[in-house]
Amino acid sequence: MNKVFDLLVSKNFIRKEQYQAISEYQKLELFSIRNELLFLLYISILLFTTGVGIIIYKNIDTIGHTVLLFLLALLTVVCFYFCYKKSSGFSKQEVTFENPLYDYLVLFTTILMCTFIGYFQYNLNFQNSNYSIATLVSAMAALAMAYYFDNKSALIIGITALGSFVGLSLKIQTIFENTIFNETNLLVAGILFASLLLVWQWFSEKNRLKIHFSFVILTFALHLMAICCFAGSSQDIYWIFYLILLGTAIYYFYQKSITFKAISWYVFALFYGYIGLNVLILRIIDAVKMDQIFEFLVFLTPFYVIGSIVLFIKMIKNFKKKTNVS
Amino acid sequence: MLASNFNTIQNHFLHEEMEKLQSQDFVSKAQLSEIKNNTKTTKTNSNILMRIGFFLLGNFLISSILGFCALFLSVLGDQNAIAFCFLLASIGCIVASELIYDKNYFAYGFDDSFILSITLFFCVALGLFTENVIAVLFVFVLISSFCSVRYVHVPSTFFALMGLIGLVGYLVTEEDIIPSYYLPILLFLLSIGLYFFQLQLVKRSTNFIYTNVFQIIKIFSLVLGYASLNYYVVRELSTVLLDLQLQSNQEIPFAPLFYFATFALPVFYISFGLKNKDRFFFWIGLLSLALGFATIRYYYSILPIEYALLLGGSILFAMVYFSIKKVQNNTVGITFKEDKSLNPMAFDLVKAILINANVHSEITTTNESPMEFGGGGFSGGGSGGNF
Numbered sequence: 001m002n003k004v005f006d007l008l009v010s011k012n013f014i015r016k017e018q019y020q021a022i023s024e025y026q027k028l029e030l031f032s033i034r035n036e037l038l039f040l041l042y043i044s045i046l047l048f049t050t051g052v053g054i055i056i057y058k059n060i061d062t063i064g065h066t067v068l069l070f071l072l073a074l075l076t077v078v079c080f081y082f083c084y085k086k087s088s089g090f091s092k093q094e095v096t097f098e099n100p101l102y103d104y105l106v107l108f109t110t111i112l113m114c115t116f117i118g119y120f121q122y123n124l125n126f127q128n129s130n131y132s133i134a135t136l137v138s139a140m141a142a143l144a145m146a147y148y149f150d151n152k153s154a155l156i157i158g159i160t161a162l163g164s165f166v167g168l169s170l171k172i173q174t175i176f177e178n179t180i181f182n183e184t185n186l187l188v189a190g191i192l193f194a195s196l197l198l199v200w201q202w203f204s205e206k207n208r209l210k211i212h213f214s215f216v217i218l219t220f221a222l223h224l225m226a227i228c229c230f231a232g233s234s235q236d237i238y239w240i241f242y243l244i245l246l247g248t249a250i251y252y253f254y255q256k257s258i259t260f261k262a263i264s265w266y267v268f269a270l271f272y273g274y275i276g277l278n279v280l281i282l283r284i285i286d287a288v289k290m291d292q293i294f295e296f297l298v299f300l301t302p303f304y305v306i307g308s309i310v311l312f313i314k315m316i317k318n319f320k321k322k323t324n325v326s
Numbered sequence: 327m328l329a330s331n332f333n334t335i336q337n338h339f340l341h342e343e344m345e346k347l348q349s350q351d352f353v354s355k356a357q358l359s360e361i362k363n364n365t366k367t368t369k370t371n372s373n374i375l376m377r378i379g380f381f382l383l384g385n386f387l388i389s390s391i392l393g394f395c396a397l398f399l400s401v402l403g404d405q406n407a408i409a410f411c412f413l414l415a416s417i418g419c420i421v422a423s424e425l426i427y428d429k430n431y432f433a434y435g436f437d438d439s440f441i442l443s444i445t446l447f448f449c450v451a452l453g454l455f456t457e458n459v460i461a462v463l464f465v466f467v468l469i470s471s472f473c474s475v476r477y478v479h480v481p482s483t484f485f486a487l488m489g490l491i492g493l494v495g496y497l498v499t500e501e502d503i504i505p506s507y508y509l510p511i512l513l514f515l516l517s518i519g520l521y522f523f524q525l526q527l528v529k530r531s532t533n534f535i536y537t538n539v540f541q542i543i544k545i546f547s548l549v550l551g552y553a554s555l556n557y558y559v560v561r562e563l564s565t566v567l568l569d570l571q572l573q574s575n576q577e578i579p580f581a582p583l584f585y586f587a588t589f590a591l592p593v594f595y596i597s598f599g600l601k602n603k604d605r606f607f608f609w610i611g612l613l614s615l616a617l618g619f620a621t622i623r624y625y626y627s628i629l630p631i632e633y634a635l636l637l638g639g640s641i642l643f644a645m646v647y648f649s650i651k652k653v654q655n656n657t658v659g660i661t662f663k664e665d666k667s668l669n670p671m672a673f674d675l676v677k678a679i680l681i682n683a684n685v686h687s688e689i690t691t692t693n694e695s696p697m698e699f700g701g702g703g704f705s706g707g708g709s710g711g712n713f
Binding site for chain 2: 018029041268295
């Protein structure tokens, strides 16, 4: 490794005394396993809660459920108590626990709480009632946990649960299964939910309430909006409406990505926008019956692709320039 | 042209190194930006999403050009004529790659698609000419290695190594140069060879720019070393590749060795990684240990899944908790302190995806229809979950 620093010195990138400081630091042989350990902690919590979930599912019709329910409630309350005791209270700004382990305890409590709510409703024979109420309560509980203890994982749980209350499956697997939105009312629900998220973020920003949550909220909104619009653009009549909506959303996220300096939104906005543009072009070709000049179009495509590559390079440069200046 | 090119690439890596130093507060921001403004560097996409995006665009470009050519070439029926066209395409890709490098684009995305296409088209042409698998695989390895040296190209290195495995595998399974049940051991020896080859390269190379290329060889050799001796991989591949008809109570040859290696190798990786402060060994060790447990669970499910999960989760939690307690206050060596030069973004992303994919299924499916509970999310949770 020291070869690199020699090279840096010989190129006059770093000064002699900086080199000295670095080699002193290297002698400590520090090896931080913080990220790895915290990640393993995360896995252990997921394993444990998944195990609890399966046990509950398997025992859902047997006698033991009252005991289980009681144990689960007890565990949740104990965990919650510890989180509550150690937290520094609610604040509109970002707050952290002194010990990062408590973040994971909050996550654990949130998952247990949601499991408990779902199980509770099932067990007290609310079968005739609307199941989605439990989902709504879970979502509210998770969001409350997220806002009180400042926990992003809980926020993700809350948003996905809220989504499933509306009837949307916001899990990442469903994108790959490609069966998300084949019904119009689901599409509309998706677009409305994404708009709700946008309003939510706008509202938080205005009131300076947990601004660092904006990233999670807007990421959900961007992908949900884009996917809904693509699903809608394959419809026969209203496709143009969906494409216009997509264009508007992409312009909005283009602006947002520059203010947030979020390159991932920028890339996805460009990506979705490019697909949308191509859908539009194909629709137009289809509409004006240009099949006869098909060969000519094939001749044009390489130039079209080169043009888009040049355009994208310009856009990326533009992004870098804008984020560096501001 | 070559030397100046390598110089700018080297500058790119030196800038990355300076950024790391800056994040550790050895270097001031002003110094960093001054160096960045004063030295010439490559145009590079360090963001993987952008690189993938440009890679896709490059592929569109190549395929649209090919489609355009195919309109005229459809009159050619002769196999050799088509092969000749692929040869021309390959040469065209070389020219394009050289031009792209001359413009100082390095690991930008679309250069990847042209560089990889050199190998692809040449091998297709060769395959059509000769119809000889060994020759094609051999040339594949050769050209990929050439590209990884000439263009300092990491993906090419990866494909060269894949080609090498393919070549060895083909020689053993189809040409029978040695009895085929020695294949896992041969591959393990190959991985050891690759590791030491890489070590020699690192020692001897005076050129800093190949660091990533050497790293991919190292990662590959570690993964190959574990995969070649993992019980599951060996057993399943024996039935597929070597046509071994195994009953469920029958054992594969050398089974004890594979059982042993399934757990011993990860433990070795982890301890070696911790001892020598080597993150690659550490990570691959953790990952392969998880796979080891999954392997055993696949064949011998002693506990029902839910208790295995509870137990595994508790044990893992306890282990992590005590490890944290142990290293928490270390100021030398292995430590729990944050290293600012490491970016935890990747971990955060994986966490977000895991929570999105797993936890949610638990909430809603309990509510909506308990019958679906075992589906979807849990198959993933189960197999990855036997830590």
